[in-house]
Amino acid sequence: MIFSNLWALFGLLGIPLLVGIHFYRHRFREQPVSGLFLWGRPLVQGGSGRKREQLRGLWSLLAECLGLLALVWFLADPHFSDQQPAVHHLVVLDGHERLLARRDDGRSVGGQLLEDLRATWRGLPDQDRITLIRSGLRPQLIVGPLATREEALSALDRPVESFFAQPVHDPVTALDLAAELAGEASGRVLLASDRPWPGLPERVSLLARGQVRRHCGLVDARWWRDAQGERLHLNLVNAGPARQRELLIETPDGTLLQRLKLALPADGLRNLTLPLLYPPESLRLRLAPDTEDQLPIDDQALLLRPRERVVTVFIDPSLAGLEPLQRVLASLDGVQTLPQAAGADLIIGGADGGGPEAWHLSLGDAGGPPQLGPFLARRGRAVERRRCAEHHRRG
Amino acid sequence: MRLGHLEALARRLHLALDPRRQRLGVGARMGAGAGNSLEFHDYRDYQPGDDPRLVDWGVYARTGQLLLRRHRQEIAPRLELILDASLSMGASAEKWLLARECCGLLAAVAERDGSRPRIWLAGESCRPLAGPWREELPRQVCAGSLGLAGPVPELSPGGERILISDGLAPEGGEPVVRRLARGAGSIALVQILSRAERDPAFAGPLRLLDVEGGALDVVVDDATRQAYRQRLARHQAGWRAALAGRGVGLIDCVAEEGFEAALQHLLRQGLLLMDGGA
Numbered sequence: 001m002i003f004s005n006l007w008a009l010f011g012l013l014g015i016p017l018l019v020g021i022h023f024y025r026h027r028f029r030e031q032p033v034s035g036l037f038l039w040g041r042p043l044v045q046g047g048s049g050r051k052r053e054q055l056r057g058l059w060s061l062l063a064e065c066l067g068l069l070a071l072v073w074f075l076a077d078p079h080f081s082d083q084q085p086a087v088h089h090l091v092v093l094d095g096h097e098r099l100l101a102r103r104d105d106g107r108s109v110g111g112q113l114l115e116d117l118r119a120t121w122r123g124l125p126d127q128d129r130i131t132l133i134r135s136g137l138r139p140q141l142i143v144g145p146l147a148t149r150e151e152a153l154s155a156l157d158r159p160v161e162s163f164f165a166q167p168v169h170d171p172v173t174a175l176d177l178a179a180e181l182a183g184e185a186s187g188r189v190l191l192a193s194d195r196p197w198p199g200l201p202e203r204v205s206l207l208a209r210g211q212v213r214r215h216c217g218l219v220d221a222r223w224w225r226d227a228q229g230e231r232l233h234l235n236l237v238n239a240g241p242a243r244q245r246e247l248l249i250e251t252p253d254g255t256l257l258q259r260l261k262l263a264l265p266a267d268g269l270r271n272l273t274l275p276l277l278y279p280p281e282s283l284r285l286r287l288a289p290d291t292e293d294q295l296p297i298d299d300q301a302l303l304l305r306p307r308e309r310v311v312t313v314f315i316d317p318s319l320a321g322l323e324p325l326q327r328v329l330a331s332l333d334g335v336q337t338l339p340q341a342a343g344a345d346l347i348i349g350g351a352d353g354g355g356p357e358a359w360h361l362s363l364g365d366a367g368g369p370p371q372l373g374p375f376l377a378r379r380g381r382a383v384e385r386r387r388c389a390e391h392h393r394r395g
Numbered sequence: 396m397r398l399g400h401l402e403a404l405a406r407r408l409h410l411a412l413d414p415r416r417q418r419l420g421v422g423a424r425m426g427a428g429a430g431n432s433l434e435f436h437d438y439r440d441y442q443p444g445d446d447p448r449l450v451d452w453g454v455y456a457r458t459g460q461l462l463l464r465r466h467r468q469e470i471a472p473r474l475e476l477i478l479d480a481s482l483s484m485g486a487s488a489e490k491w492l493l494a495r496e497c498c499g500l501l502a503a504v505a506e507r508d509g510s511r512p513r514i515w516l517a518g519e520s521c522r523p524l525a526g527p528w529r530e531e532l533p534r535q536v537c538a539g540s541l542g543l544a545g546p547v548p549e550l551s552p553g554g555e556r557i558l559i560s561d562g563l564a565p566e567g568g569e570p571v572v573r574r575l576a577r578g579a580g581s582i583a584l585v586q587i588l589s590r591a592e593r594d595p596a597f598a599g600p601l602r603l604l605d606v607e608g609g610a611l612d613v614v615v616d617d618a619t620r621q622a623y624r625q626r627l628a629r630h631q632a633g634w635r636a637a638l639a640g641r642g643v644g645l646i647d648c649v650a651e652e653g654f655e656a657a658l659q660h661l662l663r664q665g666l667l668l669m670d671g672g673a
Contacts, residue, residue, distance in 0.1 A: 028602035028612045034483040034592055035563035036605035038626045039613055 008075035014068050022061045086127035087188060088146060090178040091117060092204075094193035095134040095166035101194075103211045109194045110164040112209045114156050117192065121149055131181055135174035136166035145181050171197070175204060214240035216264055217298030221285055223276075223306055226333045230279045232303070234272040236287075238264035246288035247272075251280055252302065281305050310334050314341045316349020319363060396495055396533045397654075404658070405503035410474065410510060410555070411643075411668045434467040473513065473551045474505040477575065479560030480518035480535060481542030482606045486561075487589045490650035494559050494587050495532050497648070497657055501557060502528050504667060513551070517541070517560075521548045540607035543571045552578040555642075557666070562586045562645075568634030572641070581642030583666060584634060587657070589650045593627065595620055 003009065033039070099110035121130060130152040131144030142163075143155040171191060178189045179201070189203055194210030220235035236245075242265050249258040257280075264270050287299040313329055315322055315337065325348070329335050338344050341353030348361045441450060441461035451464045478498045485491045498514060505512035514524040514532065519539025524531045539545075544564050550556065556579045564571055568584070576582040591597075595615070603611045613619065631645065638644045646664040648657040661667045 028600045031597055031601040031603050031615075032486065032606050033595075033603045034486045034561060034589075034606060035565075035627070035630075036603055036609050036611055037565040038563075038623050038630065039603055039611055039619070040622060040626065 003076040003078050005076050008072055008077075011068065011072040011075065015065050018061065018064050018068065086125075086129055088129050088131065088182060089121075089124065090131045090133065090182050090187055090189045092139075092171060092174045092178050092189065092191045093117075093132060093134045093142070093163060094171055094191070095136040095140075095164055096169065096194075097164050097166060099164040099194050099210075100161065108160060108164075109209050109211070111160045113192045113194075113207065114160060114163065116207060116209065118153060118156055121152055124149055131178070133174045133178055133181075134163060134166075135169060135171035137169050139174035139177050141177075175201070179203070212239065213294040214292050215295045216240075216243070216245060216287070216290075216293060217295065218285060218287065218301050219269075219298070221301040221303055223279075223283070223303045225306055225308070227331075230276040230305075232272075232274040232276060232283070232285075234274070234285070236262065236264060236270045236272065237268075238270070239267060240292075242266040243290075243292075245290060248286045248288060249274075250284045250286060252282050252284050257283075279305055308334070310336050311346060312336050312338050312344045313346045313348065314338045314344035314351065314354070316347070316351040318351075319349045322348070396492065396499060398499065398529055398533070401496065401499045401503050404500060405507050407670050408500075408504045408667045409508045409670065410501075410504055411665050436465045436467045438462045438464060473554040474501070474510045475513055475515065475550050475554045475556040475579075476501055476505075477515045477517055477521070477543070477556060477558045477560075478535075479542045479558070480516045480537050481539055482537050483540075483542065483561055483563055484587075485537030486592070486606055487650060489653075490561070490587055490589050491537060493648065493650050493654060493657055494585075495535065496654045497585050497587070497661070498559050499528065499532055500654075500658070500661075501559075501667075502532075510555070513554075515548055515550075517543050517545060519545075521545050523548070542607075543575070547574045547577070550575070550578065553580050555580050556582040558582065558584045560584065560586065561588050561592065562631070562634050563588075563592070567630065567637075569637040572634070572637035576641055579641070582638065583642040583644060583646065584638060585646045585648060585657075585661070585666075586631070586634070587648045587650050593624075593649070595623060 093113065099113070100108050102108050103112070117132075124130075126149065128149065129144070129146040130149065131146060132142045132152060132155065134140045134142050143152045147155070171193065175189065175191060178187075181187065182189055182203075188205070189201075190205050190207055191197060191200065192207045192209075194208060196206060196208050200206060216236060216238040218234065219237045220233070222233045224231050224233055234247075236247075242263065244261055244263050247260040247262055248256060249260070250256050258274075260272075260274075262270060262272070282305060283303045285301045285303065287293075289296065289299075293299065311334060313335060315326055315329075326337065329337055341347050341351050341358075344354050344358055346359050346361065347354050348363070350362055354360070438451070438454075439462070441463050445463055449463045449465070451462050454460060454462050476498050478494060484494055502512040502514060512528070514528050515521050516524055516535060518537065519541060521541075524535075542564065543558060543560055543562075544566065556575060558571075558575065562568060562584060572582060572584075598615045598617075598620075600612070600614045603613055605611075631647070635645050643664050643666045646660050646666060648660050658667075662669060
């Protein structure tokens with residue numbers, strides 16, 4: 001055991017002093033009487049003296065000794081080891097504005113998180129340090145780094161709304177920053193959010209105060225067109241136990257084209273691809289109403305058929321070694337190679353022609369120093385060094 | 396104890412017990428109620444069922460009224476002597492000696508008077524004196540701290556009860572009298588206090604040790620002693636109030652003044668009567 005203030009132990013000398021005072025405190029001569037009650041209340045009780053007597057008032061002595069021991073203990077400030085390091089607590093606070101949503105008890109999730117942090121920090125030892133990072137499109141350091149407990153607590157006094165005003169973002173950036181600040185040793189990273197985040201690093205603990213509600217909806221719907229034809233790619237999410245939902249595919253005027261019964265897994269995603277053989281110009285996707293769905297706003301989506309866009313390309317036949325490029329362009333959907341430059345959107349080579357809107361891509365040695373675009377300059381590959389790609393719009 | 400002296404005194408004394416409080420049957424003394432003695436008591440109206448032999452036919456002949464002639468009751472009172480044998484009674488040798496001598500005198504007078512004396516020792520508990528009092532009483536020593544505050548023994552109903560004590564019960568006289576006077580014909584207290592107990596002469600810073608337990612640190616000065624005397628006076632007044640109407644009351648004796656002075660107090664207070672008038 002280590003004492004911060006060794007001199008305080010001299011206070012223990014007070015114990016024999018106290019005992020001595022108790023031994024010598026009474027100097028009264030004894031006088032036997034018959035009716036003690038007739039003498040009333042004592043006029044003098046106690047007092048120091050020189051005549052040693054049997055110890056009386058043992059509880060009083062014990063209380064005084066205990067009080068002295070407590071005082072010495074406090075002044076000596078004993079602790080078991082000086083090696084006890086201060087712990088660095090790094091808290092990443094999810095700054096998304098959805099954390100202002102209110103729970104059933106009327107309190108916002110964010111407000112509850114701040115309360116929890118406040119309570120946790122109050123119980124921390126004095127030597128611990130705190131860093132608070134608010135996640136967002138750009139993480140912001142709100143407290144610290146390595147702030148004291150009082151500083152951190154005072155920083156939480158700001159309005160709750162000021163902590164949670166960020167749009168959709170991924171807290172990974174803030175977590176990376178926290179991990180960087182935590183270092184290797186004693187840093188403890190905590191993510192405070194409204195939901196569990198799967199795949200958090202082992203070192204990161206989670207404080208989630210959100211409230212789970214049963215809900216399913218369309219999170220992604222795309223109309224896809226490629227060489228295989230047209231099709232729909234859908235993603236449906238389900239929060240809660242597994243269930244079945246009906247998906248209705250309609251025209252915007254309400255004509256039902258297809259009705260699908262979908263089994264949605266518990267707390268998971270369901271991917272779906274639907275080929276469109278006779279696609280209309282637009283589609284409305286709708287999940288059949290369900291009373292258990294707490295958030296029906298995302299149960300429908302309106303999709304417009306993507307426009308067909310064809311890019312015409314002419315490749316100058318005088319250029320050698322461009323066969324691979326021709327093969328690549330031929331495999332791309334929406335790209336049409338033309339045998340002549342007239343009417344081409346993109347002319348590769350030095351050939352003239354094309355309309356005023358046509359783009360020209362020339363390959364070969366340029367007259368001056370090569371002008372490398374940022375991508376090429378950064379990559380610095382040999383093949384790009386030898387050849388200079390110049391693209392410009394003539395006109 | 397001077398037993399011979401006590402016996403000699405007893406021959407010239409008798410108890411002045413109040414016959415109106417006596418409720419026992421026949422005996423050598425006249426009771427307060429109607430009984431079967433030869434001494435006339437009073438008349439009362441005849442009630443159906445009364446013994447016709449008790450009708451005063453002379454009165455009937457003169458007045459035509461049926462009256463019953465009643466005679467005084469004969470009683471044999473029992474005397475219960477409750478001697479406080481707690482440690483406070485042994486605070487001084489004179490105090491304990493005087494208490495026993497008073498007790499012996501009263502017992503001897505009661506025997507001579509036709510009463511049946513019984514002596515109780517109230518020390519650690521209240522128990523009757525085992526054996527003849529003339530042999531046992533001189534051998535008794537003080538013990539215990541309960542005294543008169545202890546449990547009440549089975550006392551004879553209707554008996555005359557005399558307490559011999561210093562009366563220094565912390566709870567005061569009233570609860571003691573209330574417990575011991577239950578069912579008694581009368582009750583009185585012979586209070587024996589030493590001079591030091593009446594008027595303490597010691598002074599200075601003292602630890603007062605009660606002989607029956609307890610201690611108190613106190614600086615004794617004139618004011619303290621004055622307060623003590625006032626409390627003692629109030630304490631005795633409490634005893635007197637409790638004994639009022641139950642007999643001769645409190646008879647105050649000083650231990651150091653000796654037996655003769657105490658006898659004078661007993662006579663003056665009317666507990667004992669001298670033959671041929673006191």
